[in-house]
Amino acid sequence: MSTPTPAVSLRGITKRFPGVVANDHVDFDAAVGEVHALLGENGAGKSTLSSILTGLYRPDEGTMAVYGERVEFRSPREALEAGICMVHQHFRLVPTFTVAENVLLGDHRAEGRGLFVHPREVEQRVAELGVRYGLDVDPRARIWQLSLGEQQRVEILKALHREARVLVLDEPTAVLTPQEAEGLFATVRRMADEGRTIIFISHKLNEVTGVADTVTVLREGRTVATAPVAETTPRSLASLMVGREIEGARRVARTDEIGPVVLEVDGLRVRGDRGNEAVRGVSFSVASGEIVAVAGVAGNGQRELAEAIGGMRAFDAGSVVAAGHRLRGGNAREAIHAGIAHVPEDRLHTGVAANLSVASNVVLKSYRHRQSRRGPLLRLGAIRERAAALMERYDVRGAGPHVPARQLSGGNLQKVVLGREFSDTPAVLVAASPTRGLDVSASEAVHRYLREGAASGMGILLIGEDLDEILALSDRVLVMSGGAVVGELDPGTATREELGLLMAGAGA
Amino acid sequence: MIRIERRLEQPRYLQLVVPLGSVVVAFAVMAIVLAATHHPPGHVFARLFSSAFGSRRALDSTLVSATPLAFTGLCAAVAFRMNLFNIGGEGQLYIGAIIGSAVAIALGQTSQTLTVVLMVLAGAAGGALFALIPGVLRAFFSTYEIITSLMLNYVAALVLDYLIFDSQSFWRDLSTPDARVFPQGKTLPNSATWPTLHVSLVFPLGLLVAAAIALVVHVLYTRTRFGFEVRVIGDSPRAAAYAGMRTRRTILLVMALSGAIAGVGGASQDGDFRHVLDPRGLTQAGYGYAGIVIAALARYNPFAVCLVAFVLGGEILIRHRVLLRRHPAEAAA
Numbered sequence: 001m002s003t004p005t006p007a008v009s010l011r012g013i014t015k016r017f018p019g020v021v022a023n024d025h026v027d028f029d030a031a032v033g034e035v036h037a038l039l040g041e042n043g044a045g046k047s048t049l050s051s052i053l054t055g056l057y058r059p060d061e062g063t064m065a066v067y068g069e070r071v072e073f074r075s076p077r078e079a080l081e082a083g084i085c086m087v088h089q090h091f092r093l094v095p096t097f098t099v100a101e102n103v104l105l106g107d108h109r110a111e112g113r114g115l116f117v118h119p120r121e122v123e124q125r126v127a128e129l130g131v132r133y134g135l136d137v138d139p140r141a142r143i144w145q146l147s148l149g150e151q152q153r154v155e156i157l158k159a160l161h162r163e164a165r166v167l168v169l170d171e172p173t174a175v176l177t178p179q180e181a182e183g184l185f186a187t188v189r190r191m192a193d194e195g196r197t198i199i200f201i202s203h204k205l206n207e208v209t210g211v212a213d214t215v216t217v218l219r220e221g222r223t224v225a226t227a228p229v230a231e232t233t234p235r236s237l238a239s240l241m242v243g244r245e246i247e248g249a250r251r252v253a254r255t256d257e258i259g260p261v262v263l264e265v266d267g268l269r270v271r272g273d274r275g276n277e278a279v280r281g282v283s284f285s286v287a288s289g290e291i292v293a294v295a296g297v298a299g300n301g302q303r304e305l306a307e308a309i310g311g312m313r314a315f316d317a318g319s320v321v322a323a324g325h326r327l328r329g330g331n332a333r334e335a336i337h338a339g340i341a342h343v344p345e346d347r348l349h350t351g352v353a354a355n356l357s358v359a360s361n362v363v364l365k366s367y368r369h370r371q372s373r374r375g376p377l378l379r380l381g382a383i384r385e386r387a388a389a390l391m392e393r394y395d396v397r398g399a400g401p402h403v404p405a406r407q408l409s410g411g412n413l414q415k416v417v418l419g420r421e422f423s424d425t426p427a428v429l430v431a432a433s434p435t436r437g438l439d440v441s442a443s444e445a446v447h448r449y450l451r452e453g454a455a456s457g458m459g460i461l462l463i464g465e466d467l468d469e470i471l472a473l474s475d476r477v478l479v480m481s482g483g484a485v486v487g488e489l490d491p492g493t494a495t496r497e498e499l500g501l502l503m504a505g506a507g508a
Numbered sequence: 509m510i511r512i513e514r515r516l517e518q519p520r521y522l523q524l525v526v527p528l529g530s531v532v533v534a535f536a537v538m539a540i541v542l543a544a545t546h547h548p549p550g551h552v553f554a555r556l557f558s559s560a561f562g563s564r565r566a567l568d569s570t571l572v573s574a575t576p577l578a579f580t581g582l583c584a585a586v587a588f589r590m591n592l593f594n595i596g597g598e599g600q601l602y603i604g605a606i607i608g609s610a611v612a613i614a615l616g617q618t619s620q621t622l623t624v625v626l627m628v629l630a631g632a633a634g635g636a637l638f639a640l641i642p643g644v645l646r647a648f649f650s651t652y653e654i655i656t657s658l659m660l661n662y663v664a665a666l667v668l669d670y671l672i673f674d675s676q677s678f679w680r681d682l683s684t685p686d687a688r689v690f691p692q693g694k695t696l697p698n699s700a701t702w703p704t705l706h707v708s709l710v711f712p713l714g715l716l717v718a719a720a721i722a723l724v725v726h727v728l729y730t731r732t733r734f735g736f737e738v739r740v741i742g743d744s745p746r747a748a749a750y751a752g753m754r755t756r757r758t759i760l761l762v763m764a765l766s767g768a769i770a771g772v773g774g775a776s777q778d779g780d781f782r783h784v785l786d787p788r789g790l791t792q793a794g795y796g797y798a799g800i801v802i803a804a805l806a807r808y809n810p811f812a813v814c815l816v817a818f819v820l821g822g823e824i825l826i827r828h829r830v831l832l833r834r835h836p837a838e839a840a841a
Binding site for chain 2: 050287311331332334335336346355363364365367376377
């Protein structure tokens with residue numbers, strides 16, 4: 001039996017950056033018409049490999065072949081011409097252009113280069129492609145009007161329009177609701193059935209087992225396994241990825257008693273950035289030692305809710321009472337004094353001042369405290385020591401206190417943020433998507449710290465979209481849709497489907 | 509095929525080699541032009557250097573022309589560190605000169621120490637208040653301080669002109685018939701002449717004040733809570749809001765500080781050098797704009813500002829003495 005020529009074949013790919021070997025003799029084959037998952041933790045070399053595949057980087061060693069033909073890409077353009085197309089995690093779309101215009105813009109051939117374009121024809125073609133692949137989006141809509149899920153469809157349409165034979169999807173579900181993700185998987189299957197090859201980059205195990213035919217696991221820049229998905233389990237993949245047995249986000253039965261109420265939110269109304277009413281009369285309470293999750297699809301008011309409680313956003317009506325302090329709202333300092341800690345959604349731009357040192361970021365809030373200063377002067381030595389102690393305690397690796405925060409990996413950065421927020425023994429912790437973009441080990445650590453926090457008596461409000469995380473960690477789940485709490489579920493008995501339906505506003 | 513890629517890590521030596529290399533290239537280009545116009549480059553360079561740095565007298569003059577630049581350089585650096593683009597050092601310097609000279613004239617002949625101290629304070633207050641106009645607009649109405657502070661420079665220049673040329677103001681000398689025909693400012697009393705420090709060179713008091721300000725700014729920005737807030741706000745206003753910092757208050761304080769420094773520079777023009785409110789001299793010099801360049805070259809480091817001000821002071825001297833054959837320092841002194 002002769003093996004058919006693979007769509008993409010990488011042999012011994014090595015790429016070195018100063019201080020690290022990002023890819024170390026990686027072998028990778030994707031057959032024609034298969035969905036091939038590339039699984040690995042952050043920093044395992046997935047991004048570097050896909051950058052090599054799409055012509056962004058050139059490998060230091062190794063060879064590449066596309067449909068059996070030796071290739072050496074000197075630019076992304078050459079990869080595109082070979083039929084390899086990447087759907088980036090952060091979309092490359094022009095917000096003020098229409099869908100059809102963006103599709104045209106993404107196509108280096110024919111019309112895109114001529115003097116005249118025929119928008120009607122492109123719109124027609126885009127609409128046809130949309131129907132064929134279940135990529136429902138209005139070709140005349142402008143990008144800024146679209147949800148992230150719809151924007152992703154535009155990216156895929158761009159690839160299909162230019163007749164890509166190999167599509168690389170980089171963490172495609174990061175911005176999607178469970179329902180949207182299902183839709184994406186259906187599209188992916190349809191594209192594969194037509195003979196296109198899909199390389200699906202992910203660190204989410206259930207996605208990989210759900211959609212892929214074959215999986216290649218990368219760890220520390222090396223290929224550790226390639227296997228048909230049917231022969232793997234999420235558990236076996238997880239240990240391959242991490243290199244050890246992991247416990248996973250398993251639900252832990254609570255034994256300790258829940259204490260008095262530490263956060264009371266009543267009839268809260270908050271405006272969004274565009275003046276729209278983002279939170280419409282939300283009421284709930286969180287007790288000491290309790291983890292209450294707020295589940296919802298992004299854009300349904302959870303971010304505004306978190307920011308209002310954290311003092312970063314004023315509210316129109318209602319009240320927030322934390323540990324006996326009634327907040328006037330819109331004042332982060334007041335919230336901090338009331339004992340509210342806040343792990344913001346956007347840790348790199350809100351949670352830290354990225355260009356300042358880790359030490360500075362450790363004292364981002366406590367620089368005002370007496371122990372941080374002597375008279376008018378800051379005690380820089382003491383601050384550095386505190387930072388070093390925190391980095392030790394929260395296992396922040398690979399950097400010293402003097403290093404700019406932006407140089408930390410997402411996981412290490414989040415540990416710094418969490419450590420800082422925990423250090424002032426807050427009564428309440430608002431954690432917005434605390435593990436977004438983190439790999440398995442880092443997520444595990446974050447979950448452990450959140451559990452420890454609750455065990456020590458904090459009331460934790462966990463806001464996010466990751467249903468597995470919510471179901472595993474929380475004591476109660478509030479579901480937000482359209483700015484209101486539309487349901488409360490017991491995570492012990494609720495299923496992902498129930499949650500997903502409620503989040504999509506389809507609940508009873 | 510050769511491809512140029514960005515280095516991932518910059519070797520340390522490049523930080524020195526790149527600027528030095530740039531200077532060498534600049535001189536090389538200049539040498540080509542000189543040679544092409546039949547001027548021996550070596551000779552010209554030697555003359556340029558000696559006219560600013562080659563003798564004690566030359567160095568004294570360089571210190572004189574460096575003094576206002578140190579003030580305006582610090583003015584810009586202080587604000588730019590927080591990404592607050594105060595382009596108004598020019599106007600703030602004028603206002604400092606106006607208020608500083610008003611105090612000197614009002615006090616008349618009296619104790620020198622008292623006059624000098626009050627002139628410094630008055631100049632600082634004038635510059636600070638004038639800088640607070642764009643400061644308040646920025647803090648409370650999110651107006652671009654770049655535009656407002658720049659436009660206010662023209663306002664300040666017009667005020668300056670008005671006081672001497674278009675009115676019979678407190679500042680204008682109306683004591684002689686000549687002065688009535690050819691408008692000029694009142695000469696400041698002798699007690700308003702700032703002392704100098706002679707340590708082999710002649711250091712104007714203003715330069716020493718600027719150096720002291722540089723030291724204070726350095727400590728303020730690296731060692732205090734205020735400086736910490738400035739750094740965080742400069743890097744990420746969102747992170748600052750998240751940490752509960754009072755961004756508006758800090759914007760106002762930084763603008764006031766920045767304007768105050770330029771204002772003292774204005775007072776120093778009165779007391780150190782001109783001894784009269786001199787609209788033509790001040791507006792032609794363009795100290796405020798030069799300060800922006802100096803702050804950028806010094807990468808907003810206050811000590812580096814003083815150093816760059818010295819070098820650029822020499823350059824200004826060269827430009828006027830050698831290239832334009834004028835003597836601004838003497839004319840002003």
